[in-house]
Amino acid sequence: MYAFVENWLDSIWEQPIPAEVAALNFNLYEEGGNNWSIELVGTESFDLEDEDWGYDEIFDFGTRENPLVWEEEKMWNEILDEMIQIMKRYLQEGKYA
Numbered sequence: 001m002y003a004f005v006e007n008w009l010d011s012i013w014e015q016p017i018p019a020e021v022a023a024l025n026f027n028l029y030e031e032g033g034n035n036w037s038i039e040l041v042g043t044e045s046f047d048l049e050d051e052d053w054g055y056d057e058i059f060d061f062g063t064r065e066n067p068l069v070w071e072e073e074k075m076w077n078e079i080l081d082e083m084i085q086i087m088k089r090y091l092q093e094g095k096y097a
Helices: 002-013 076-093
Strands: 023-032 035-043 057-059 068-071
Touching (some): 002 068, 023 076
Antiparallel strands (some): 023 035, 035 068
16 A cells, blocks of 8 residues: 555655645545545645644645545544555655655
């Protein structure tokens, strides 16, 4: 699974991040039937005190129309944990870490 996500992230990071992007937010969601999607958006602001900061989207890196999609039979919390571990690994050893 790591290589699958890594390739997706590499394709995203090949494009520049607009200067007005203050934070990045991964939107992870279940499509139903063990189908999962993740997209990356840039936001105009970030606030630890406001859990809704991620709704302040200004750029979607093309992932809104083309999210990473896969099928995996796991519960939401298991998928979330898996994605967190993959993102941490990418930040340590990924091409654009």
